[in-house]
Amino acid sequence: DVKVTQSSRYLVKRTGEKVFLECVQDMDHENMFWYRQDPGLGLRLIYFSYDVKMKEKGDIPEGYSVSREKKERFSLILESASTNQTSMYLCASSLITGVLETQYFGPGTRLLVL
Amino acid sequence: KQEVTQIPAALSVPEGENLVLNCSFTDSAIYNLQWFRQDPGKGLTSLLLIQSSQREQTSGRLNASLDKSSGRSTLYIAASQPGDSATYLCAVKSTSGTYKYIFGTGTRLKVLA
Numbered sequence: 739d740v741k742v743t744q745s746s747r748y749l750v751k752r753t754g755e756k757v758f759l760e761c762v763q764d765m766d767h768e769n770m771f772w773y774r775q776d777p778g779l780g781l782r783l784i785y786f787s788y789d790v791k792m793k794e795k796g797d798i799p800e801g802y803s804v805s806r807e808k809k810e811r812f813s814l815i816l817e818s819a820s821t822n823q824t825s826m827y828l829c830a831s832s833l834i835t836g837v838l839e840t841q842y843f844g845p846g847t848r849l850l851v852l
Numbered sequence: 853k854q855e856v857t858q859i860p861a862a863l864s865v866p867e868g869e870n871l872v873l874n875c876s877f878t879d880s881a882i883y884n885l886q887w888f889r890q891d892p893g894k895g896l897t898s899l900l901l902i903q904s905s906q907r908e909q910t911s912g913r914l915n916a917s918l919d920k921s922s923g924r925s926t927l928y929i930a931a932s933q934p935g936d937s938a939t940y941l942c943a944v945k946s947t948s949g950t951y952k953y954i955f956g957t958g959t960r961l962k963v964l965a
Contacts, residue, residue, distance in 0.1 A: 742895075778957065779957070780941075780955050780956060780957040780958065781941070781943075781955040783952060783953075786952075796952070826893075828895055828896065830896075838884070838901075838903065839883065839884065839945060840886065840898055840901050841886070841896075841898070841943075841953060842898065843888075843895035843896040843897070844895050845894055845895045846893070846894060846895045848893065
């Protein structure tokens with residue numbers, strides 16, 4: 739079974755702090771994704787990566803950056819956390835593109851920025 | 853731009869009922885459509901994936917259908933159980949715009965014992 743793990747389930751940070759969210763997958767997937775999920779807005783794509791050191795902006799990249807130094811690890815960075823970044827953050831990975839691509843999700847990190 | 857809609861937003865049914873969840877999408881140029889389950893405070897679990905060339909997929913008490921030309925998919929749950937209570941999301945992978953899945957906002961299902 740594919741396993742996607744996220745470093746924290748719950749996180750409380752102060753406004754202005756730099757925040758690191760880590761995601762690790764154990765199935766050698768090329769593609770990795772970071773989403774945030776908010777009530778009424780659904781899942782929105784922040785960034786994705788299709789290979790080591792490669793990244794693409796999603797729909798809402800402002801205020802975020804990412805790092806993919808190793809294939810299994812995809813980090814989301816909040817450079818200066820703000821209260822409007824309080825959300826549920828979900829990481830996902832997938833092996834191939836096209837008709838058979840299936841996304842596998844981690845358990846999520848609920849971030850509260852005070 | 854692809855948009856995915858799920859109606860209703862919430863549904864409450866007695867145990868044992870057969871039920872249908874709906875998903876509609878605006879652009880029929882898709883690779884596949886995936887149904888997910890999300891329990892409160894948890895990540896998403898994939899239930900079924902239907903390729904664009906397929907009409908339906910089945911897994912146990914779940915059956916998902918796809919009508920690409922009309923931009924619709926349904927998830928049928930037979931003999932619902934309290935353990936089916938969760939939020940169900942659909943997501944489409946468009947052929948335009950690589951690597952992106954577009955998600956609906958989900959249907960929150962409660963099955964009453």
